[in-house]
Amino acid sequence: MKIDVLTLFPAMFAGPLDESIIKRARESGRLDLAIHNLRDYAHDRHKTVDDRPFGGGPGMLFKPEPIFEAVEKLTREDTRVILLSPAGRTFNQAVARELAGLGHLLLVSGHYEGFDERVREQLADDELSIGDYVLTNGALPVMVIIDAVTRLLPGVLGDEQSAHQDSFSHGLLEYPQYTRPADFRGMKVPEVLLSGNHAEIARWQAEQARLRTKERRPDLLQGTD
Numbered sequence: 001m002k003i004d005v006l007t008l009f010p011a012m013f014a015g016p017l018d019e020s021i022i023k024r025a026r027e028s029g030r031l032d033l034a035i036h037n038l039r040d041y042a043h044d045r046h047k048t049v050d051d052r053p054f055g056g057g058p059g060m061l062f063k064p065e066p067i068f069e070a071v072e073k074l075t076r077e078d079t080r081v082i083l084l085s086p087a088g089r090t091f092n093q094a095v096a097r098e099l100a101g102l103g104h105l106l107l108v109s110g111h112y113e114g115f116d117e118r119v120r121e122q123l124a125d126d127e128l129s130i131g132d133y134v135l136t137n138g139a140l141p142v143m144v145i146i147d148a149v150t151r152l153l154p155g156v157l158g159d160e161q162s163a164h165q166d167s168f169s170h171g172l173l174e175y176p177q178y179t180r181p182a183d184f185r186g187m188k189v190p191e192v193l194l195s196g197n198h199a200e201i202a203r204w205q206a207e208q209a210r211l212r213t214k215e216r217r218p219d220l221l222q223g224t225d
Contacts, residue, residue, distance in 0.1 A: 001102070001153055002032045004074050005142055006067070007109040008049065010035045012139040022147060025156045033146070036074065041066040050112050059113035067115070071106060071123050078103040080125045084110045084138035084145075088127035091145060095128070099145070100152035107145065109138035171220055175208040 013035050025031035039047040050060040130141040178189040192204045213220050
């Protein structure tokens with residue numbers, strides 16, 4: 001997969017995207033990731049990318065010219081252009097799976113008070129938010145999306161089943177898991193997990209996943225009962 005990121009803060013991406021699974025995915029060629037500074041597409045002396053909104057209001061908006069030029073240069077036939085914005089649809093595991101099946105993502109990191117509306121209308125294929133809270137800019141949400149999508153790419157995880165058993169992969173939180181020792185300070189692993197009966201273990205895991213979801217995230221079960 002090819003992912004391009006358009007941001008005002010490229011230095012924020014150094015470190016998180018150079019470690020662990022993302023690093024291995026890049027080294028293996030399964031992820032082709034490039035970070036682009038939006039100011040490189042502004043041509044005035046001060047590299048201006050923002051301006052005051054018509055009609056007044058607080059803060060500044062991204063100007064259309066640098067974003068249009070950058071997106072038009074970076075876009076290819078299979079590109080999906082995604083704005084990171086509080087106004088976007090909520091990013092979740094289902095959206096991560098959707099994006100992981102694409103060939104090229106162009107993630108445009110938000111900042112200031114947002115984008116000139118013409119960017120939304122003419123350039124964006126999608127708009128995403130990672131939650132109902134405010135961050136300084138869109139760099140961290142971009143990194144969250146890259147991480148969630150990359151681990152779903154074929155061959156990225158050492159165990160291909162890991163991604164299928166993660167929380168949210170089947171609409172539920174993950175069931176409780178245990179490792180050795182079987183008895184730690186009097187806290188014992190449930191007997192069913194030691195039984196070797198795979199059918200019973202699978203039933204227990206499914207039941208526990210549903211109970212945990214009902215207790216901690218009942219919103220995920222709405223419409224399923």
